[in-house]
Amino acid sequence: MTETDGRLAASKRDLKLYLQDARDAVVWKLEGLSEYDARRPLTPTGTNLLGLVKHLTGAEAVYFGTAFGRPFEGGPGLWAAGAAEPNADLWARPEESRAALLDGYRRVWAHADATVDALPLDALGEVPWPPYSRLSLARVLLHVVAETHRHAGHADLLRELLDGATGLRPADALLPEGDAAWWSAHHRKVEHAAREAAAAAGEQLTG
Structure with a gap:
């Protein structure tokens, strides 16, 4: 392995680590909640915890699956391309179980990680919306890390509003x-x- 190869491999590892930290944070925000609290809207625009999971599942399915010709089996439709009603990916219908949505999120992690491991960072994928339709795997990975951490922050606030629980992990509140x-x-x-x-x-x- 050349020095350049080593740096690229380290970059992949670091990005995957930061992505997994955010994924885990989003999931734990639902732990111990009632069915209602996991789903109910807590902002005027309807933001809710299980909806964030559903949205992030779709994002990873598109960015690490469809974009690189590696479709995620049983994955959600291309909500971001307008194939569904507005905000369809941001809330859970009564028939969509919490267990099934969380399982789908965890399964898409494995699919996404396999894509990252299989392709070089300069591999090009195509997403179904302009203006940046052709994106490198490096760009996609950075985007999904940033997006997942952004929504983990949303989840932080929602959970605190529900019962006061805070932090990146259940035993790590990071507050005085x-x-x-x-x-x-x-x-x-x-x-x-x-x-x-x-x-x-x-x-x-x-x-």
């Missing part, structure tokens, strides 16, 4: 230790700072 009273005081401090800054800027607040 504090009881309910401490966090309530911290919330008031941040709110006070925001109001003080608003007043200095001449803004009129209600409530």
Whole structure:
């Protein structure tokens, strides 16, 4: 293996590691939740935890499957190409079980990882939407890492709104230790700072 080959192999390993960290974070956000909480919309645009899983499954199926002529068996349709109703990939229908959607997400990981392992980073794939239809595997991998981490952040906030659970992993909250009273005081401090800054800027607040 040449020095260049070694660097490319290391790049693949690093990108796959960061992608898997984000995948795992998204999945654990559903652990221990009721069926309703796993599915219910928590923002005005309907963002919900199981919908994020469904969306990311479709993304990996397209980017690492269809794009490189390696279709994911039993994968979702090309929602991003307009083959389904708007936002069809961002919520779970009653007949779509949580177990089946999570299983599909895990299966698409294996399919995606196999694509990454099988192809060089400069291999070109085609996605079904402009303006960047032809993309290298390196570009696709970077995009999916970024997208998955972005949605993992969405999942962080949704889970915190549901029951206060935070962090990349169940036992890794990455927040200062504090009881309910401490966090309530911290919330008031941040709110006070925001109001003080608003007043200095001449803004009129209600409530």
